[in-house]
Amino acid sequence: MIIPNKEVTMRVFIGWGLYLVLLSACNQEHSDISAFVGAQIWDGTGSEMIPNGVILVENGRISEVGTGDEIVIPPGAEVEDLSDRIVVPGLINTHGHVGGVLGLESGYYNRDNLIRQLRLYAGYGITTVNSLGGDRNEGKILRDEQDVPDLDRTRLYIAGEVIAGTTREEALEILHDNAELNVDWMKIRVDDNLGSVPKMSLDLYSAVIERSHELGFKLASHLFYLEDAKNLLRAGTDFIAHSVRDVMVDEEFLDLMSRSGVCYSPTLTREISTFVYENRPEFFNDPFFLEHADRDVLEELSDPLRQKAVRENVSAQGYKKALPVAMENLKRISDAGLPIGFGTDSGPAGRFQGFFEHMELVLMERSGMNPGQILRSATGQAAKCLGIEQEVGTLQPNRWADFIVLTENPLENVRNMRSIESVWIAGNRVD
Numbered sequence: 001m002i003i004p005n006k007e008v009t010m011r012v013f014i015g016w017g018l019y020l021v022l023l024s025a026c027n028q029e030h031s032d033i034s035a036f037v038g039a040q041i042w043d044g045t046g047s048e049m050i051p052n053g054v055i056l057v058e059n060g061r062i063s064e065v066g067t068g069d070e071i072v073i074p075p076g077a078e079v080e081d082l083s084d085r086i087v088v089p090g091l092i093n094t095h096g097h098v099g100g101v102l103g104l105e106s107g108y109y110n111r112d113n114l115i116r117q118l119r120l121y122a123g124y125g126i127t128t129v130n131s132l133g134g135d136r137n138e139g140k141i142l143r144d145e146q147d148v149p150d151l152d153r154t155r156l157y158i159a160g161e162v163i164a165g166t167t168r169e170e171a172l173e174i175l176h177d178n179a180e181l182n183v184d185w186m187k188i189r190v191d192d193n194l195g196s197v198p199k200m201s202l203d204l205y206s207a208v209i210e211r212s213h214e215l216g217f218k219l220a221s222h223l224f225y226l227e228d229a230k231n232l233l234r235a236g237t238d239f240i241a242h243s244v245r246d247v248m249v250d251e252e253f254l255d256l257m258s259r260s261g262v263c264y265s266p267t268l269t270r271e272i273s274t275f276v277y278e279n280r281p282e283f284f285n286d287p288f289f290l291e292h293a294d295r296d297v298l299e300e301l302s303d304p305l306r307q308k309a310v311r312e313n314v315s316a317q318g319y320k321k322a323l324p325v326a327m328e329n330l331k332r333i334s335d336a337g338l339p340i341g342f343g344t345d346s347g348p349a350g351r352f353q354g355f356f357e358h359m360e361l362v363l364m365e366r367s368g369m370n371p372g373q374i375l376r377s378a379t380g381q382a383a384k385c386l387g388i389e390q391e392v393g394t395l396q397p398n399r400w401a402d403f404i405v406l407t408e409n410p411l412e413n414v415r416n417m418r419s420i421e422s423v424w425i426a427g428n429r430v431d
């Protein structure tokens, strides 16, 4: 029998006591509370702007939000004066890709490159990205590490490998590997790339959806055609990851959407990326783009031979025709009051993370949505679409303090989302 040494126990006890006294003294000197004061706050719920707003942040999460008259700023809080500014929640991309692309090449799926991409998104105010495919263990590790108050990069959610097997065995094998990776979403591709490749069959994707649900995973669907969208909704998909782009959506589709409550991610800039490099795009002169652009990549994309190839590429020209259809469908879906989850499909080569999200906002406005609707789809609604509304998406108590400080009001014009003065993640200023 081991008899505890009384002297040692006592010393340990005194040691702990001293530690706790010092700790509380420390806390009194350096409060962990930050107070962001003086800004107009748009909280992402759809409520009116809060004038002269205050946000209190404690351990990376919001503890209180309201007007300067309502909220008492605790003594010792670190105060950030945001007078004349507008604060909105950090944007959420429900369909991006954080992967192995570096410049125009693939094959760099590693921690440093993933962090580089997450910081790039952050710089543009996109503070959460749902990476829908191509995700591996390094991405899973970053996701598992992100619920901390000192986070200084965009939050990442993952879908693992896209499921598109030709046989049931292949498809289920990918599904089970993804389950082992503990992905946030399963993702399937139901598309023939404008008739150029075989499409996953109804039987097969129904089986995949069923198995995903049995294992407790939600499933997102890549699609193009209206008929597939309807069948996927009937088969139980939990997310529509692209616009319907072949024909106008009809009442039957709107009804299926409405009954399922499934979100729709427009990814209009995905179409842009397929044909825009047939010429030198205007945004190659845009300082907001150039700030983070790699000049070698621009050079390569401006190569006349490459441009000619895009002009002559059948699928590029096919997707160009699909864009106006997608935009009109977005307006219909928005008018029907169905949930839209802001998404771009950025990340693959030529789909510039961060900048393309701002291009998407403008395309949504051109489709006929108003700035309030667009911003809701990119904040509170996007979070709901992903099932993370208790964590991010709105500026409400207990959510992570992920927000953007702007100098211009984005509710007047969505292009004002570019007037970023600073971006904060878990209450930390991101460079």
Ligand SMILES: [Zn+2]
Pocket (backbone or CB within 6 Å): 095, 096, 097, 132, 133, 345
């Ligand atoms: Zn995608």
